[in-house]
Amino acid sequence: MNLHPDYLLNEVNEPSDIKDMSLDELKQLATEMRQLVLERDAKIGGHVGPNLGVMELTIAFHYVFDSPHDKVIWDVSHQSYAHKMLTGRKLGFLDPDHYEDITGFTSPEESAHDFFEIGHTSTSISLAVGMAQARDLMNHQSHNNVMAVIGDGSLSGGLAFEGLNNAAKLNSNLIILVNDNQMSIDENQGGLYKGLKELRDTNGESPNNIFKFMGLDYKYVADGNDLQTMIDTFKEIKDIDHPIVLHVNTLKGKGYEPAVEEKMKYHWRTPFELKTGEDKVKVSGESYSDAVLTELDKQIAEDKPVVAINAGIPGAFDLGKFKAKHPDRYYDVGIAEQDSITTAVAMAQAGARPVVFQNSTFLQRAYDQLIHDMALNDAPVVMIVRGGAISESSATHQGTFDISMISDLPNIEYLAPTNVEEMISMLRWAINQTDEPVVIRQPEKPLLHGKPTQSDYSTIKYDIAHRGSEVAIMAVGDFWKLGEKVRKELQDKLNIDATLINPKSVTGIDSDVLHHLAENHDVVVTLEDGVLSGGFGETIARYYGPKGMKVLNFGAPREFADNVPTEVLYEWYHLTPKQIVDDIEQVIHSL
Amino acid sequence: MNLHPDYLLNEVNEPSDIKDMSLDELKQLATEMRQLVLERDAKIGGHVGPNLGVMELTIAFHYVFDSPHDKVIWDVSHQSYAHKMLTGRKLGFLDPDHYEDITGFTSPEESAHDFFEIGHTSTSISLAVGMAQARDLMNHQSHNNVMAVIGDGSLSGGLAFEGLNNAAKLNSNLIILVNDNQMSIDENQGGLYKGLKELRDTNGESPNNIFKFMGLDYKYVADGNDLQTMIDTFKEIKDIDHPIVLHVNTLKGKGYEPAVEEKMKYHWRTPFELKTGEDKVKVSGESYSDAVLTELDKQIAEDKPVVAINAGIPGAFDLGKFKAKHPDRYYDVGIAEQDSITTAVAMAQAGARPVVFQNSTFLQRAYDQLIHDMALNDAPVVMIVRGGAISESSATHQGTFDISMISDLPNIEYLAPTNVEEMISMLRWAINQTDEPVVIRQPEKPLLHGKPTQSDYSTIKYDIAHRGSEVAIMAVGDFWKLGEKVRKELQDKLNIDATLINPKSVTGIDSDVLHHLAENHDVVVTLEDGVLSGGFGETIARYYGPKGMKVLNFGAPREFADNVPTEVLYEWYHLTPKQIVDDIEQVIHSL
Structure with a gap:
């Protein structure tokens, strides 16, 4: 159910719907959208501070430019919530029943206003340069704008620098908006941030300017959270015929005091109580x-x-x-x-x-x-x-x-x-x-206790936790519990007393154990919590390739999965104990 | 045989041996060492321009500093020939019989004056920062100098920028020598080089300075090929208590006109005629x-x-x-x-x-x-x-x-x-x-002609070039010829008419072909020109793991090999047709 049927945002289906709004109405949108970011993040978790800080520049972008003809590329894209709300995806923020319809990052599958799936930092400048180059090559008549929005934190990644270096070679439109909120996920690190501070402290006037050093045009905006300023600035540089860096000072967490006070905590949060800021699910116990x-x-x-x-x-x-x-x-x-x-x-x-x-x-x-x-x-x-x-x-x-x-x-x-x-x-x-x-x-499953079976790992000795016969299960790391369950299921269903092995390493092979398994085993099963291609199971399959042993590898296929619940993935990938035992049974029957 | 028993360099066994030399003697060393670089590269190939350009700064470093207590880290390390000559490895340049004893890059196995094996660009600043940090943590009394030497071309790699950014956080000795010869392997690319030019053009005085922007101290040296200047500069900054960038202008190829004229050609060369500059081995024909x-x-x-x-x-x-x-x-x-x-x-x-x-x-x-x-x-x-x-x-x-x-x-x-x-x-x-x-x-072996067997590769269909039985050989790409040889050897030695398959792809599996091979084959052999771990062969081994097919994978083990002749590697890795057939024979006998 739409929690805010009264919101002005309900009238926005396309960016063009905001172009006739007054400044007050646009400001109202910003207030509404901040509230929606908070409500959604409090309920299902997500990026808080990054989204609160860019409301004004996002609204100004869509007010001044013409998306998707003009293109904005969000670095990391964790700050794209406002962009999503203004580009046809408002229901994913207004209605909790639709929160999960919309991902936390830009997604070409969701909208023609998104061009890439992005979740790692520092890629946006190179992407923008590539789009500008393709535009220049293919559409000499078309003068669309291409803009990258990159946080100061993302600038420390080397790829951002490589992108800046090549951006300077363009002789056509490119806008690199550096969203300077004086934060990375945690504190910023390194000398770059001394220089950015000097630029902020001098209102962009310092003669020492890394962007100008690299031949890029430059403009400083002292208050990137002032809507009128951002609108005026974008109007001024729209259709610019060369690359420019727009250095915009913003406040991470703007509009929600706890997020301003504790910027790192509110960079990304699991579900929390909106009033108190407390975690909804408290993690306790050993880690x-x-x-x-x-x-x-x-x-x-x-x-x-x-x-x-x-x-x-x-x-x-x-x-x-x-x-x-x-x-x-x-x-x-x-x-x-x-x-x-x-x-x-x-x-x-x-x-x-x-x-x-x-x-x-x-x-x-x-x-x-x-x-x-x-x-x-x-x-x-x-x-x-x-x-x-x-x-x-x-x-x-x-x-x-x-x-x-x-x-x-x-x-x-x-x-x-x-x-x-x-x-x-x-x-x-x-x-x-x-x-x-x-x-x-490091295992990602709930913490288990046990006993190390060696103290010097320079030569790996597989631990045979249970000696059985017919089937040997090699359960890697995190999948140890799964190995135990499969062993039990084999016992219960097929009356097989399977061997259970902890290989400890995905690199070192204990060929002694592998060799002797052949004496009273017909099938070796590997279980690993990762992609099978290039994984541990294939190493074992290669080892036994010329020999008489059957090998069955379990893990994930070579594919991406986007926000699919773990249990569903396990079903898809044949990783439930029952599925695994069924597969083993088939192999045994073929013997 | 030492070609230059008269050279002053013969008296240099340790860097300390040059500390009492006069300026004229040091200059003579530079002249001699340039000649040795040229003679060695002309004979066995190697980096020319990078080494010719850094003679003076290398000699000055060893004259002023105290290696290996003071540490120099060469970016890419393709310019470390002079450093090698002065640190006990002169014979590798004086005597053609010993040319091959010395690698083209720094090597801790060769000398205590080398700290890392390096061949990729842009790593030296991060390495130097790490050494400085370890020094500061472990030896508060020890004030050794740590210096990175990085070319302007290497600066465009993002890692160099990440290194600079973190270098600025150090509160102790670190020298980053930017060897600015206005060249990468090819021409420099990007905006960074506009800025560096402005620094050169203003004798380092431009207020716009990327290094100072990042909070680093900075000093410019206009003629890095002047020995006295480099000695004076190093004396001045030795034991400096904070990070400094020493921006040194040098001439790539200095001392050999063809290398100055054609900087890209002489960056790295295969053997050439020293007088004419012509290639000794001329590559011709189709490529x-x-x-x-x-x-x-x-x-x-x-x-x-x-x-x-x-x-x-x-x-x-x-x-x-x-x-x-x-x-x-x-x-x-x-x-x-x-x-x-x-x-x-x-x-x-x-x-x-x-x-x-x-x-x-x-x-x-x-x-x-x-x-x-x-x-x-x-x-x-x-x-x-x-x-x-x-x-x-x-x-x-x-x-x-x-x-x-x-x-x-x-x-x-x-x-x-x-x-x-x-x-x-x-x-x-x-x-x-x-x-x-x-x-x-792209195949690296001599060019072969053939006929494509499909034109749309969206679904891979393995090409069965020869239908036989018992053994199926899957020869990947470059190893096609090897596959043909193995087939012949199997025929000749074991009277087996083996099937020969071109899989075309190392990703897409043609399970139809793989499935039907089982009808009249007992062994599948994969041949790939690369490391086996995570490779094509393992994909096939995993496919057949639960089935009755024996699989034998041939390729390289998970290891590094340094300058080992290809034919020797083939012997080591069991990649000669005879070895492969012997291995196949063993498997067949175990059936």
Whole structure:
């Protein structure tokens, strides 16, 4: 049900519907849309601060420009809620029954006003340059505007700089709106922000200007939350015939005091009480992150030169606690994943013990640094990777490619613990060795307890948790519980006493165990919480390829899934215990 | 035999050996070392211009600083020849018998004066920052200097910018020497270079200074090829207590007129005649690159909105010819692989038909752009990838990870043609469809002719070039000839009439063919010119895992190989026809 049938927004079906509105009406729209952002985010979670800060510039864009003929590309696109409300998707914000119809990012499937699915930072300038180049090549008559909107936080990612560098070569229309709210997800990091501050402090007049340095035109707007100012500014630069940077100062969280006060907390939130700001679902109890931080404390107490490195996402690992205790050992490089790995490599080679904290989906941006810097130099970096799990997430942030990304590279040991004690045992070993890079895949399922079965992981010995026959189940990391369930189901349904194995690693093969399995097993089943292509299961399938063993690999297919509930994905991918046992049964019957 | 027993360089075993030399003697060293660079490169190939340009700054560094206590990190490290000569490795330049003892890049295995194996650009600042951070954490008493030497061309890579941004946070010694020779491998690309020019033109005095903008100290040196100037400058900033950028103007190719005249040609050269500059080995005849360019010409003549994009390596694909014919359709984004992909995605979505030219090893730097931009948006980018082959190369540039990197991602079709006609047929189809991203793996072996067996590759149909029984050989792309040889060897040695299949793609599976192979085959053999982990063979092994077929995968193991001759690698990896047939025989005997 539409919660606000009285809202002026109800009259807006197309951007053209706001073009005849008065300034007061446009301001009313901004107020309404802020309320809708808050209501929706409070109910289902989402980006708060980024959306509250860009109301005025979004309204002004659609008031002055002619979308989709004129094109706006939102960096990360987590700030595109207002854009969505003005481009035919208001019901996804007015009516809770339709909240889930609309994704949190731009989506060409939703609207002709969106051009790309985007969820990672720093891509918008390159995308805008590409659209401008295609326009110039194909439609010499058409003079549409192309605008990228990029936050100051996203500017620290190297790709943004590459984009700026090439934007300067254009001899045609391009608008790069730098939405400067003086924040990244967390605090901004690095020298770039000194320069931006000087520009703000001088009302854009400082002669030292990185954008002008690169040959780009430049204009500063001191109050990007003033609607009239933004309208006037856009009118002035509309149809400009060369690239310009519009440096716009805005307030992240504008209009909702808690979001202004606690900018990091309100960057992205799970559902919360709108009045008090409290989390609706409180997370309590033990966490893998806590256990990791406790172990790092111990290692530091033992005088190990441990440092913690992350790239703009301390919250994902609760690193605020580490920073408070060990400020001189804490490094947040900002949104700059490449730099986080290469710097860690150097620290490791110089004798420090860097522990890098990464999200699988963002680590993708440092693939060459994994190969050319970390693996090639065999640098004993320790890394914790989160998010490698089949789960309900935006396709933009799908973290299931990590096993292929990491385990197919030389020299790196990629460990997949099944419980917290095992994980800490692996972490302790990783910190105390200097032979190789070690990556640890942090489980995303509810915390399990267990007992590590080795303490030195330089040679992986698979743990045979239960010795049976006929079928051997290799359950990787997070999928340990699933392995236990499949074992039980095999017992109950087929009366098979299956072997259950914890392989611990997705790189090192224990060929001794694999060899001896052949003695009394016909089928080996692998279960991994990630994409099958390039994954652990294929390694086992290749090993047994020339031999008599049947191998069945379970995991995700090579595809994207956008906001599909985890349980549905499991059904689709044949990952329920029942489906798995049915598949095993088929193979057994074919023997 | 030492060709120059009279050289002063013979007296230099350690950097300390030059500290008592006079300026004239140091200049003599520079002259000698230039000659040695030329003699070695002329004989065995290597980087010419980059090394000739940095003689004076290298000598000055070792004269003023105390290596390896003070540390210099060479970006790409292709300019480290002089550094090698002065740090105990002179014989690798004086004596042709020892040329091959010394690699073309820094190598910790060779010397304590080298800290990393490096061959890709733009990493040195992050590495230097990491070393400085480790120093500050672990050795509060030790005040060693850390210096990165980075060329202006390398600065366009996003990682360099990320490094600069974080360098500004240091409160201790760090020297970033920007070796500005006004060249990348090819011409510099982008706005950054306007700014650097303004700094050079104003003797470093321009108030608009990207380095100062980021809060870094800055000093300009107008003649970096003047030894006394470099010595004085280094003396002045030695032990500086904060980060500084030393912007040094040098001449690429200094001291050898042809290298100064033709900077791109002499960036890196295969063996050449020192007197005339002519190539010793002349490449002639048909090439895959020529065929590709001819096809692009045709498509453009048919009014297709084709554009060619590359990231600083036009020479690898002979794109100079394309640029001359179609300047408005040619985009070199400079050393900025991420930007090359993301821009191409936007162009494709906007209706243009971008063809991106990439080297496998450098494409690694755009892995997230392949996933998050190209695959997720299913953008119909066309890409040609070179260098995906097991071959004698520096480990830094090993290009064998491409199948895992690309084929394990959703939505992308990765085609592997076996001959030039097939490649062009694939390219034509790729340009004329807009359903999906298509990557084509350019063969690195001598050009073969053949006949395409399909013209629409949206559904891959494996070509059964020869129908036999017992053993089926699937020979991917470049390894087609190998497949034919294995077939012959099987016939000759085991009297087996093997089936030979061209799978054409390393992503799409033709399950129809795979299914029917089971009727009269016991063993399927895959041959691929790349790393096995995450590769094509594993896909086939997984397919047959639950079935009765034996599968044998041939390719490279998950490891780096540094400058090992291709034929030796083939022996190591069991890739000779005889070894392969022996392995097949073993499996057959176990049946």
